[in-house]
Amino acid sequence: MTVRVLVVDDHPMVRDGLAALLGSVPGVEVVGFGDSGEAAVSLADELDPDLVVMDVSMAGIGGLAATKRIVDGGVRVLILTMLEDPGTLVAAFQVGASGYLSKSSGRAEVAAAVQAVHAGQLVVGSALSDAARSLLARGEVGGRGEFPELSARQFEVLRGLARGLDNAAIAAELDVTSKTVANTVSELLTRLQVPTRVAAAAVARERGLGA
Numbered sequence: 001m002t003v004r005v006l007v008v009d010d011h012p013m014v015r016d017g018l019a020a021l022l023g024s025v026p027g028v029e030v031v032g033f034g035d036s037g038e039a040a041v042s043l044a045d046e047l048d049p050d051l052v053v054m055d056v057s058m059a060g061i062g063g064l065a066a067t068k069r070i071v072d073g074g075v076r077v078l079i080l081t082m083l084e085d086p087g088t089l090v091a092a093f094q095v096g097a098s099g100y101l102s103k104s105s106g107r108a109e110v111a112a113a114v115q116a117v118h119a120g121q122l123v124v125g126s127a128l129s130d131a132a133r134s135l136l137a138r139g140e141v142g143g144r145g146e147f148p149e150l151s152a153r154q155f156e157v158l159r160g161l162a163r164g165l166d167n168a169a170i171a172a173e174l175d176v177t178s179k180t181v182a183n184t185v186s187e188l189l190t191r192l193q194v195p196t197r198v199a200a201a202a203v204a205r206e207r208g209l210g211a
Contacts, residue, residue, distance in 0.1 A: 002027055003118045006049040008034035008066075009080075010058045014103070018053065018080070018110075025111045037066030044070045051076040051117055056083050056092070062191065064088075064095050071096030078117045080110070084128055087151035099123030147207070150191060157184045161197055162204035 005022055007030055009015045019030045032047045034040045038060045044052055052070055054077055056063035067077045078099040079092045089100050098117040101110060102125050113123045147155055153174070160170035160181075167181040174181070185197055194200050 002029050003051065003114060004029050004031045004047075004049045005114060006030075006032045006034065006040070006043055006047055006052045008036075008040040008043075008052060008054040008058075008063070010035045010055065014055070021107050021110060022053070022114065024107075025114070028111070028114060037061035037063055040066040041069045044073060044075050049075060051078055051098070051114065053078045053080050053114065055079075056081040056088060057191075059193075064091055064097075067092065067097050068095040076117050078113055078123065080105070083151070085151050085153075087153060087155075089124070089128060091151065093122075099125075100128070101125035102127035147204075150188070154184055154188055154191065157181055158188055158192075158200060158204050161185070161188075161201040164201070 005028060007015055007018050007022070009018065012035075015033050015035070019033065022028050022030050031049050032043050034043050036058050040052060040054055040063070041061075052075060054063050054067065056079060063079065063081070067079070070077055076098045077096065078101065079097050080101050080103055081088070082103050084102050092100050098120075099113050099122065101113055101123070104127050105113075105125050109126060113125070116123050147158065150158065156174055157170055160173065165173070167178045167185070171178045171181045185200070188200050189195065189197070192200050192203055194203060
């Protein structure tokens with residue numbers, strides 16, 4: 001039985017490489033390509049693949065929000081990403097992903113993961129840290145509600161912004177440096193596609209954070 005796969009990544013070279021890799025695997029057929037979360041949702045509905053292999057960090061709604069919509073429609077999702085932090089891994093499984101691999105994974109591991117996810121198994125890549133595996137095994141999926149695309153740290157920093165805290169106060173609460181908070185704020189602006197921390201805080205409050 002052929003496994004029909006939709007490939008979604010915003011980097012053309014990655015899409016092409018993944019298509020070539022999967023196309024060389026017996027029993028796997030690449031049926032389409034997407035470059036954003038919105039495209040993934042639309043193409044999954046249009047093409048009805050057996051599974052979607054998708055990145056996390058993309059423009060628009062992003063890979064995790066797209067994963068939730070796709071899984072709700074009855075299609076399995078395998079995440080393939082450069083992000084290896086435990087928070088993002090847990091968020092992916094929280095929204096319904098069936099597998100999570102690093103882009104450093106070899107051909108054999110990716111091919112095996114596609115077959116395993118198609119068979120209904122959960123897959124965690126070998127390149128992921130023991131900490132990430134342990135977090136998932138313990139079921140620490142803590143709710144990020146309206147922000148499934150954020151890592152655990154990004155969510156906590158966003159919650160601080162919604163409460164009106166400055167970087168130093170957030171750093172003290174999370175026991176990290178102010179520089180780490182500043183870097184995370186920059187990541188948040190990109191993920192949420194807003195220009196300033198004030199705008200990010202406004203989005204957070206609109207979705208129920210900071211009350």
